[in-house]
Amino acid sequence: MSLREEIISVSRQLLLKEGFGKISMRKVARRADVTATSIYLHFKNKDELLLALVEESILKLGSELKAALKPDSDPIEQLKDLANAYIRYALDNPQEYEIIYMVRPEEMPKYPKEKFQQIRKVYELIAEVISRGKEKHLFDVDDELISAYTLWAQIHGVVSVVLNKRLDTRIPREKFLDQAVDHIIQGFVIQKTPV
Amino acid sequence: MSLREEIISVSRQLLLKEGFGKISMRKVARRADVTATSIYLHFKNKDELLLALVEESILKLGSELKAALKPDSDPIEQLKDLANAYIRYALDNPQEYEIIYMVRPEEMPKYPKEKFQQIRKVYELIAEVISRGKEKHLFDVDDELISAYTLWAQIHGVVSVVLNKRLDTRIPREKFLDQAVDHIIQGFVIQKTPV
DNA sequence: ACTGTGTACTTAACAGTGTTAACCTACGTT
DNA sequence: AACGTAGGTTAACACTGTTAAGTACACAGT
Known part of the structure; x- marks a missing residue:
């Protein structure tokens, strides 16, 4: 080595x-x-070292998501599985998850895009599921890439609140997570009121 | 002084x-x-000093939200206004916003609840709007306090992705934010398919 | 007037941090 | 044999949070 x-x-x-x-x-x-x-x-410096760890963590997160994606489920179920896999990864590996978002090298804005192509692949994984759902008239989305980012961001927010211990002590964690996933998914699906 | x-x-x-x-x-x-x-x-130490700043920032955020809440609008509009006010505050005052979530004193778990009562008031502000919408059969929510936290968390996630510069360069920021707010709100409202 | 007490501050120090300049040494190539 | 370079070293700079001990001064009790 x-x-x-x-x-x-x-x-x-x-x-x-x-x-x-x-x-x-x-x-x-x-x-x-x-x-x-x-x-x-x-x-080059500490940031570059940490960035190497960030890349590893992103890769691991990506493969967990890929593993959670059952190809034969309907898109709604797939989206739910992805969300739950994301949350599970983050809560089971808080340190590895946190470093993804907490490390912010100074030169981040002009950072070579190549380094972040792996993370784009994860976005595109989500975007594909959304696309498929859109075709089947299940999802109410405009731009699927933007929607993929939105979904990601929303789940990140939910996870981040839990990891940062900002959740009200009165609220049971599991119930919060379940309800959050429901709301998030519901924000994407076209709902048909049963007449 | x-x-x-x-x-x-x-x-x-x-x-x-x-x-x-x-x-x-x-x-x-x-x-x-x-x-x-x-x-x-x-x-007592640096954490306590920073926590004083956190409290100030939370207070300021709270008053911005309160100011954005038009009492006569319908709950959906109110929720949208709150979301946008939150995002505006965070993006206009990134430093003050970030400190709220980034500072994590070691003793956070057992931190005196009193310190966080101000932030609870903000949650309860959101919860009230949701409650009112629930009464009017506009929102599809179970527990309104949990929903308030969920909403907060989702918006935080969206903001956090932008502030952390994790947004794909191909995606225009404003469009992302608008679409995100739409999705988030849509996750709470009962949709009636126009027959 | 003298002593004591407490408050608000200081100096000095400990143990750590990221990072750079200068140096050394062993190996491969010419 | 001489040279260059890859891969390491030591020493140092300028910081960091935090603590122990010391000082200066205002006020209270005798």
């Missing part, structure tokens, strides 16, 4: 054990049995 | 100018013309 890989592996361990906020160059270096400055031979 | 107030005021200035991540005890102290240790006479 190259030192670069070793550094990432050690950083990952630290991420899982203590969260991304407690990753420090010196701590990583110590566990990789090198000096802190050596890391700079393989990563 | 007491030193405590002066410290908060200076911290606020720093928050607005550089964001919450760049607030440091020594920087605050320097601008308040005292030493860093003096801050500890008025705040």
Whole structure:
């Protein structure tokens, strides 16, 4: 294993054990049995190191979503499965999820798009499901890519409130999550009032 | 002005100018013309200082929402106004908004509830609108408090994606926000298919 | 008038942070 | 044999949050 890989592996361990906020160059270096400055031979700075972890986490999230997508279900069920898989991943792997949104390198705006093509693939996965539902006249959407982002954002918000411990203590977490998913999905489907 | 107030005021200035991540005890102290240790006479630690700023921001957000609520509109319109006011506040005051969600004191779980009663009032503002809509058979909700949290969470997610610059460059921001609000509101209303 | 108490502040220090400049050393190529 | 370079090192800079100990001063009780 190259030192670069070793550094990432050690950083990952630290991420899982203590969260991304407690990753420090010196701590990583110590566990990789090198000096802190050596890391700079393989990563431009700390942001780039963390970004490597972000990429890994996005990939993992993407594969979880892909695994949750049953190809024969109807689009509404598929969307629900995707939402629940997303929530499950986030709550089961809070550290790995958080780093995706919490790390914001300074140069983010002008960051090479290639780095984010993996995340686009995830969006397109959602967009496809929405497209299929639109064809079947199940979903009431205008632009499916925008809708995919909207769906993602809404679920992220729900997850984020739970992870940030901002949920009212009176509200049971599971009930909140279930009801949130219902509302979110309902925002996309065309509803037919049973006459 | 007491030193405590002066410290908060200076911290606020720093928050607005550089964001919450760049607030440091020594920087605050320097601008308040005292030493860093003096801050500890008025705040238990940095988290408590930041929490004071969080409270201020929540209060401000709350009053913006209250101002946006036209008492004579129908609940659907009211909900839309609240959502848009929320988004406007967050995008116009990113630093003040971010600190609300980004600061997570270690002892958050067991944090005194009183501190968060202001934010509860905001939730209850939303919950009331939802309740009124429920009475008028406009909204399809189970528990209105949970729905209020859900709505909040969804909007936060949408805002957060924009603020974190995670929005696809192909997607125009305004269109995304409009469509997101539409979807979110639609998730709450009972739709009647025009026969 | 003298002593004591408490408040509000300071200085000095600890243990850590990201990052850079300068240096060293071993290996592969010419 | 000489050179260049890849991959590491040490030392240092300028920060960070936080604590222990010390100081200066106002006010109260005797």
